[in-house]
Amino acid sequence: MGRRRSAAAAITLVCALCALASPQAMSGAYAAPAPPSTPSFSLPPSSSRSAVPPPPVELPPGFRQSGPPGKKSLDDVRIELDALYAKAASATDAYNLADEQYQKLSAEVSSLTRDLARGQERIDELNKTAGAAARAQYRGGGLPPEAQLVLTDDPGLFLDGVGRLRESQRATHRLIAELTRAQEDLKTYAQDAGTEWAKLEISRAKKEKAKREITKRIAAAERIEAGLEKEDLARLARLQDAAALKAQSAWLGSGALKDINRTASAQGKQAIAFATAQIGKPYVWGAEGPSSYDCSGLTSEAWAAAGRPIPRTSQEQWKQLPRVPVADMRPGDLIIYFEDASHVGMYVGDGTIVHAPRPGRNVTQAGAGTMRILGVVRPDK
DSSP: HHHHHHHHHHHHHHHHHHHHSSOOOOOOOOOBBOOOSSSSSOOOOOOHHSSOOOOOOOOOTTSSOSTTTOOHHHHHHHHHHHHHHHHHHHHHHHHHHHHHHHHEEEEEEEOOOOHHHHHHHHHHHHHHHHHHHHHHHHHTTTTOHHHHHHHHHOHHHHHHHHHHHHHHHHHHHHHHHHHHHHHHHHHHHHHHHHHHHHHHHHHHHHHHHHHHHHHHHHHHHHHHHHHHHHHHHHHHHHHHHHHHHHHHHHHHHHHTTTOOOOOOOOOHHHHHHHHHHHHHHTBTTOOOOSOBBBBHHHHHHHHTTTTTOOOHHHHHHHHHHHHOOGOOOTTOOEEEEETTOOOEEEEEEEEEEOOOOOOTTTEEEEEEEESSSSEEEEEOO
């Protein structure tokens, strides 16, 4: 009776876990930061430096430095938009890492569910074997093999029975031991599956929270842009270009490229070829190609194409990949931007990078110094 209850409980658990192991795929697609190691999720801290773009720049002729009283200038709008997109990028990194963990945990839960099913099948087989032995004893008059052996008066049969009895006893011991192990394995699988399922739910919650943050920030930026006149949008684009040019000029003027004259490795050249071939494709958060990318989706896929898999998110790329000084940078290396490591681009030489900038933009080539550099990592070091 105890075994039947144990088997029934195990079957019930298998059915429950099979249902849990195939959660609905979440909708949406975006990319990025590393969530904390604690069970509760919070987005990576974004410092005032990482969230705030470069300071106002001198405007070209025809730009207004400040608007009428109560109205923001285009430069104010530029700063606000850059801050919103920076926060969206940070949330994207959080989403990407949570999604990566979710996929891994989902696979582990599915594997444990299959182990549970196989374990239950083995227990069922062992129970059938034990049942067959019991039925054989019943057919022998209900007497145990030892009693049947004692009652025989044929010496040949007696000696033959002794051997069969010993083998039967050994087989019975093996059957009991294997059944015990199978039951213990089933219990362990059930415990492990429960633990992994709890982790899966935490990862799912992280994804949902990051997705809401991304959506909120991008929607706020789009509302601002939608409220601008067509002429102001064109001026804003030129203002953003002017800010990028000023930052790049300052970086080059600092002598940062003075000693950067190294060539790419063989794998680096392959990664560069892949990245540059994606120029013109749209930025989509969470995307890893082939038709669209986010910043770390582009760099991770480029290095995967070169035969060197790297972490999916920009924050994990910064944490896990070997770091090199900016002065030792070579084409193929990855430049990590902002203090929260929320953006990444691939250095391709001559002071430029290939990167997926932000929503509404396409993969492009840009100056490596147009954003605040945190550091450089080398995937094939």
